[in-house]
């Protein structure tokens with residue numbers, strides 16, 4: 001079978017050096033879902049590939065969501081009663097709760113305590129925490145340091161701005177013979193965290209560089225977007241482009257030493273799913289596959305029932321399954337050059353299978369499904385997830401383990417409330433406790449997010 005000729009990425013340290021250089025340049029930047037950190041990141045990527053940057057003003061309605069105020073930060077620190085800076089954003093940008101509102105005040109330790117975040121089981125690491133949709137402030141620090149804080153008055157400074165501005169994302173398009181598109185999407189909203197997701201950014205960028213040198217049947221669209229709100233914003237503004245997407249990959253956690261992990265699209269048997277599995281099998285290396293779960297990265301939005309795109313996710317160790325995840329231990333040493341190169345090769349191998357048609361047709365488009373016995377509900381916001389947070393249905397602090405199971409039940413119900421699944425079907429497919437699913441249905445109905453399918 002005639003494979004597309006592909007230049008090896010192996011000889012010398014050219015590609016590895018380029019990826020490492022990108023990681024080093026991006027690591028110190030404080031990114032968030034909006035702000036200058038994302039702009040600077042896209043500027044740096046723009047030195048390697050042409051990036052079309054979009055700025056979407058705060059307040060823009062995107063499906064059920066609204067583009068938030070823009071966040072920027074210059075300085076943030078805590079001084080102890082002796083006037084010594086004991087926590088300083090300048091030393092590590094994970095120290096600030098991402099999206100912290102401005103503040104400068106002296107307060108007793110008891111009050112400060114309510115705004116501190118640490119991980120008792122990993123007492124020497126700084127956790128990564130965010131609060132995008134609930135206005136607050138906070139600091140993250142090693143638990144050991146927190147435990148040692150003496151009572152007294154602490155001076156707290158957060159020199160940030162939360163103002164009308166815009167949400168920034170970047171796109172790079174490689175046209176092919178066909179205008180049918182393959183999507184590669186990565187999130188660019190995390191601050192100093194190397195595997196999640198500078199690895200995904202580096203692999204995506206170098207995939208674009210490698211594909212630019214090859215003949216292409218498909219067109220390729222690379223999205224560099226803030227997680228969740230970025231994909232929702234892109235989908236809201238690009239429904240016509242979305243309709244041309246034949247398959248896609250969300251690229252994340254691609255630099256650790258774990259085996260590859262492919263998460264299937266919602267439909268589960270698309271040509272993208274087949275191509276990924278075929279490339280993984282042909283690699284001869286150990287890998288894992290997992291069925292679609294409406295949790296994780298932006299595949300949640302691409303695979304929402306109103307889009308149901310053939311988008312899976314490629315990672316090494318998935319989010320949340322390595323101890324360094326969302327902590328200061330996810331640093332530049334945690335990500336290895338060989339693993340980044342291997343991930344790039346795997347991305348290219350998947351593309352080869354797609355381009356050569358070796359994956360077979362797969363399920364070309366979503367086919368209507370007949371629901372099983374039981375109640376059948378339809379989501380009132382089928383395009384992307386509805387905003388659960390502003391309805392009080394979602395934990396306000398992103399990045400924490402809290403309430404994950406309840407959220408997961410709601411996300412399953414919303415994802416499968418497409419008229420083709422009964423509540424019994426949802427219990428079956430999700431594998432969740434039926435009581436948990438019933439509770440989720442009840443809460444979502446009360447919030448007006450579900451309605452009975454009209455006969």
Ligand code: ZN
Pocket residue numbers: 190196319326
């Ligand atoms: Zn993350």
